[in-house]
Amino acid sequence: MAEKDQSYVVEMLNxxxxxxxxxxxxxxxxxxxxxxxxxxxxxxxxxxxxxMSVLFGLYQPEEGEIRMDGKRVEIRDPNDANALxxxxxxxxxxxxxxxxxxxxxxxxxxxxxxxFLQKKEARKRVLELSERYALKVDxxxxxxxxxxxxxxxxxxxxxxYRDNEILIFDEPTAVLTPQEIHxxxxxxxxxxxxxKSILFITHKLNEIMEVSDRCxxxxxxxxxxxxxxxxxxxxxxxxxxxxxDVKFAVDKSPAQPGETVLQIQGLTVPSKAHHNNAVKNVxxxxxxxxxxxxxxxxxxxxxxxxxxxxxxxxxxxGKILLCGQxxxxxxxxxxxxxxxxxxxxxxxxxxxxxxxxxxxxxxxQRYMEPPFQKxxxxxxxxxxxxxxxxxxxxxIRSGQGPVTKARSMSGGNQQKAIIARExxxxxxxxxxxxxxxxxxxxxxxxxHSQIVRQRDxxxxxxxxxxxxxEVMNLSDRILVMYEGEIVGELDPKETTVEELGLYMAGAKRxxxxxxxx
Amino acid sequence: xxxxxxxxNDGSKTVAASLLSILMGVIFGGILLVxxxxxxxxxxxxxxxxxxxxxxGIFNTGRxxxxxxxxxxxxxxxxxxxxxFRSTPLIMTGLSVALAYKTGLFNIGAPGQYLMGxxxxxxxxxxxxxxxxxxxxxxLLAFLAAVAAGALWGCIPGLFKAYLNVNEVITSIMTxxxxxxxxxxxxxxxxxxxxxxxxxxxxxxxxxxxxxxxAKLGMDALFGGSSANAGFLVALVLAIVSxxxxxxxxxxxxxxxxxxxxxxxxxxxxxxxxxxxxxxxIAGGLAAAGAALYxxxxxxxxxxxxxxSLPATGFNGIPVALLASCNPIGCVFSGMFMAYLNISxxxxxxxxxxxxxxxxxxxxxxxxxxxFTLFFKGLMDGRRKxxxxxxQPGAAPPPAExxxxxxxxx
Numbered sequence: 045m046a047e048k049d050q051s052y053v054v055e056m057l058n059x060x061x062x063x064x065x066x067x068x069x070x071x072x073x074x075x076x077x078x079x080x081x082x083x084x085x086x087x088x089x090x091x092x093x094x095x096m097s098v099l100f101g102l103y104q105p106e107e108g109e110i111r112m113d114g115k116r117v118e119i120r121d122p123n124d125a126n127a128l129x130x131x132x133x134x135x136x137x138x139x140x141x142x143x144x145x146x147x148x149x150x151x152x153x154x155x156x157x158x159x160f161l162q163k164k165e166a167r168k169r170v171l172e173l174s175e176r177y178a179l180k181v182d183x184x185x186x187x188x189x190x191x192x193x194x195x196x197x198x199x200x201x202x203x204x205y206r207d208n209e210i211l212i213f214d215e216p217t218a219v220l221t222p223q224e225i226h227x228x229x230x231x232x233x234x235x236x237x238x239x240k241s242i243l244f245i246t247h248k249l250n251e252i253m254e255v256s257d258r259c260x261x262x263x264x265x266x267x268x269x270x271x272x273x274x275x276x277x278x279x280x281x282x283x284x285x286x287x288x289d290v291k292f293a294v295d296k297s298p299a300q301p302g303e304t305v306l307q308i309q310g311l312t313v314p315s316k317a318h319h320n321n322a323v324k325n326v327x328x329x330x331x332x333x334x335x336x337x338x339x340x341x342x343x344x345x346x347x348x349x350x351x352x353x354x355x356x357x358x359x360x361x362g363k364i365l366l367c368g369q370x371x372x373x374x375x376x377x378x379x380x381x382x383x384x385x386x387x388x389x390x391x392x393x394x395x396x397x398x399x400x401x402x403x404x405x406x407x408x409q410r411y412m413e414p415p416f417q418k419x420x421x422x423x424x425x426x427x428x429x430x431x432x433x434x435x436x437x438x439x440i441r442s443g444q445g446p447v448t449k450a451r452s453m454s455g456g457n458q459q460k461a462i463i464a465r466e467x468x469x470x471x472x473x474x475x476x477x478x479x480x481x482x483x484x485x486x487x488x489x490x491x492h493s494q495i496v497r498q499r500d501x502x503x504x505x506x507x508x509x510x511x512x513x514e515v516m517n518l519s520d521r522i523l524v525m526y527e528g529e530i531v532g533e534l535d536p537k538e539t540t541v542e543e544l545g546l547y548m549a550g551a552k553r554x555x556x557x558x559x560x561x
Numbered sequence: 562x563x564x565x566x567x568x569x570n571d572g573s574k575t576v577a578a579s580l581l582s583i584l585m586g587v588i589f590g591g592i593l594l595v596x597x598x599x600x601x602x603x604x605x606x607x608x609x610x611x612x613x614x615x616x617x618g619i620f621n622t623g624r625x626x627x628x629x630x631x632x633x634x635x636x637x638x639x640x641x642x643x644x645x646f647r648s649t650p651l652i653m654t655g656l657s658v659a660l661a662y663k664t665g666l667f668n669i670g671a672p673g674q675y676l677m678g679x680x681x682x683x684x685x686x687x688x689x690x691x692x693x694x695x696x697x698x699x700x701l702l703a704f705l706a707a708v709a710a711g712a713l714w715g716c717i718p719g720l721f722k723a724y725l726n727v728n729e730v731i732t733s734i735m736t737x738x739x740x741x742x743x744x745x746x747x748x749x750x751x752x753x754x755x756x757x758x759x760x761x762x763x764x765x766x767x768x769x770x771x772x773x774x775x776a777k778l779g780m781d782a783l784f785g786g787s788s789a790n791a792g793f794l795v796a797l798v799l800a801i802v803s804x805x806x807x808x809x810x811x812x813x814x815x816x817x818x819x820x821x822x823x824x825x826x827x828x829x830x831x832x833x834x835x836x837x838x839x840x841x842x843i844a845g846g847l848a849a850a851g852a853a854l855y856x857x858x859x860x861x862x863x864x865x866x867x868x869x870s871l872p873a874t875g876f877n878g879i880p881v882a883l884l885a886s887c888n889p890i891g892c893v894f895s896g897m898f899m900a901y902l903n904i905s906x907x908x909x910x911x912x913x914x915x916x917x918x919x920x921x922x923x924x925x926x927x928x929x930x931x932x933f934t935l936f937f938k939g940l941m942d943g944r945r946k947x948x949x950x951x952x953q954p955g956a957a958p959p960p961a962e963x964x965x966x967x968x969x970x971x
Binding site (some may be wrong): 047052199354375376377380384388390393394395396397399400404408409411412417421422 | 799809810811814817818824826831832894
């Protein structure tokens with residue numbers, strides 16, 4: 045055994061990390077070979093982030109040790125990690141927006157002579173690295189002006205510039221287009237071929253299958269096992285991760301669209317960031333019994349569109365008809381009463397009052413309706429009974445039931461609470477914006493089945509999603525949004541992920557703006 | 562069972578944290594007394610006397626000069642009653658700050674609202690002839706006028722905040738000084754200044770000169786010789802009403818929702834702008850009601866030349882609210898405590914070589930530390946607060962479900 049250990053560049057042996065009330069990591073062992081791409085798979089709250097924080101020196105484990113090249117090391121803070129050549133690309137990039145790519149790369153390790161910056165050498169090295177690993181960047185462009193993909197390459201260059209040998213990628217594909225994901229996979233392979241060792245944190249099984257050599261699986265803080273990707277399948281990985289069989293394809297019958305519920309005509313929404321309109325003259329309709337999906341890369345006007353549709357922001361032109369009623373200038377509550385349910389994009393900002401107990405969150409739009417209100421007073425008992433009913437019906441898990449603070453619940457259960465609330469409002473139109481963002485396969489499966497159920501009950505569903513799998517699996521009709529316009533209408537049964545990607549990237553368009561659907 | 566315990570723990574931790582601030586303030590005061598004694602070369606025994614008065618000021622009954630002039634302690638109805646009376650406006654301004662805070666607003670405008678309430682109540686109480694209108698009715702009108710004036714004054718920063726997104730702290734500070742100058746202007750040359758006692762030109766008439774005074778309701782019998790009256794009971798009732806409104810009504814639910822998350826309140830279809838304006842108006846009304854309850858006592862003179870200063874009672878609402886963790890019922894106790902220290906300070910200057918400013922320093926330290934109440938609470942919560950924040954919300958305690966053991970291997 046001792047001899048075989050020599051081939052491991054990093055070993056985290058029997059790591060246990062305890063937080064009050066929870067064992068985040070329970071005797072976890074992770075061994076990374078030199079030059080391999082090692083995936084770390086687990087549901088939300090499985091302990092992946094805690095484990096990586098231990099490796100990065102943000103937490104000290106109660107038990108266990110970390111070895112590098114077989115020698116025991118102490119990592120007390122991120123500086124120690126850096127000195128040991130461990131680098132990390134965070135899910136949300138840590139870049140200074142108003143600095144250039146080059147400035148960001150050298151930030152913190154600026155080459156200087158007597159305190160004067162020596163950018164020339166730095167530029168030379170960055171260009172060398174960029175060429176060697178095929179990481180195309182423009183060193184003089186401001187970060188705020190470049191694409192998300194280039195921002196990510198900047199982050200990778202940051203690690204390479206610091207001579208990091210162990211590269212941690214934390215959910216790197218969440219923000220990328222299919223084409224960019226493909227490029228990233230290629231980059232990761234190149235890096236591994238050059239002898240870098242990569243830890244790849246994700247819960248997207250396709251990516252693991254494509255790029256990884258081995259995969260370690262965590263579940264509820266425990267180590268489940270490490271498998272060679274060559275000998276395993278997606279199904280096996282998901283079973284290890286969730287602890288049961290998971291269906292990937294959404295079970296649904298063909299749509300049987302009925303009457304029109306939502307009709308949007310020429311909706312235009314001004315942008316807060318620039319002078320242009322964020323949403324330009326968008327028209328389409330959603331009918332009963334169908335799931336229409338608004339697909340697109342993040343930041344192409346989807347958020348603004350949904351905000352205008354739900355009343356969070358004002359539209360500058362256009363018309364919204366809901367069940368035949370003009371709600372263009374209605375308040376949010378009036379829209380709700382007219383039949384609009386909304387699962388918001390940002391569950392922490394809009395969806396929940398995090399410091400309120402779960403039960404108060406479950407009646408967020410109905411607290412003033414009887415039996416929850418009588419004579420102006422909140423009726424605690426009916427609210428609690430109702431909360432218990434929803435908790436039971438939608439399997440919302442929380443530490444203390446109805447009185448659990450929403451903040452202390454896991455992301456998946458917070459989302460379940462929102463979905464329970466919106467579905468139980470029983471409204472004609474359900475707007476679901478990225479309903480499964482950041483959730484694991486088990487929760488995604490559940491939420492998808494609930495959305496399909498709403499469709500089958502004759503509701504109209506408008507889904508806004510950035511996840512291609514979700515778009516392809518769940519929708520009956522796809523509308524692609526690019527730079528505030530609908531550039532294509534696709535049938536998920538007839539299109540491919542690649543074609544969809546081309547529309548999303550703006551390389552293809554088939555629909556004239558403003559054309560009625 | 563488990564739920565009950567954690568709830569109790571949270572509440573008691575809050576109280577313990579406030580008590581800790583108070584304890585540290587008192588210890589600091591004690592050290593200060595010793596230092597002053599050392600510097601002025603007074604015997605340390607006098608520091609001990611001072612400390613005893615700081616601790617039990619309202620139970621001080623003076624000195625027994627026959628028995629070697631030792632301090633005597635016992636039930637002192639006059640001081641007890643004065644404490645209740647002086648606590649009344651503090652409780653009200655505390656409620657004002659606490660209620661605004663529940664809606665996510667920091668009402669530093671309480672001094673201005675208090676001042677507007679003062680002016681309105683005194684003017685109405687003195688302007689209506691009590692030989693025509695019954696004094697009790699005049700009292701009520703004066704009280705309502707004060708509440709209206711304060712609500713209006715609170716409204717202004719609320720409107721700016723809601724519709725123009727101007728920070729309420731900035732506008733409140735501005736409206737405070739506008740109020741100070743406005744009130745000075747209104748009294749200067751008005752018939753309400755003191756024409757009886759020419760030695761005190763900067764003072765208004767007492768409202769009792771027009772026969773307007775808060776009913777005693779037996780408080781004078783309980784606390785002989787003091788200024789105690791039914792005003793304290795009014796404050797008590799208003800505190801309970803505030804508590805019920807905030808925590809039991811749909812209106813309170815909306816206010817708390819806006820305070821906790823404005824975007825979520827908006828998403829849920831609440832009118833968050835209206836909530837902000839209303840919350841500030843109520844806060845202003847409460848502060849002004851405190852002023853009315855204080856000045857309508859009848860024998861309190863108002864120094865109308867205020868353009869150079871703002872009433873401390875208004876600012877003291879902030880520590881009262883903080884010390885009570887913004888709980889309306891807690892404000893009653895913290896307001897009484899502040900009045901208690903105030904009276905102790907008076908006793909200190911009357912019966913020892915120290916002056917009352919020692920008590921002010923103690924108050925200042927407590928005020929300073931009360932801002933740390935949450936921090937102390939965090940310390941008591943243990944390492945959970947001290948640990949870095951998790952990246953994933955999912956790292957919260959795992960859902961309560963039996964671990965399925967058979968799946969452990971795989």
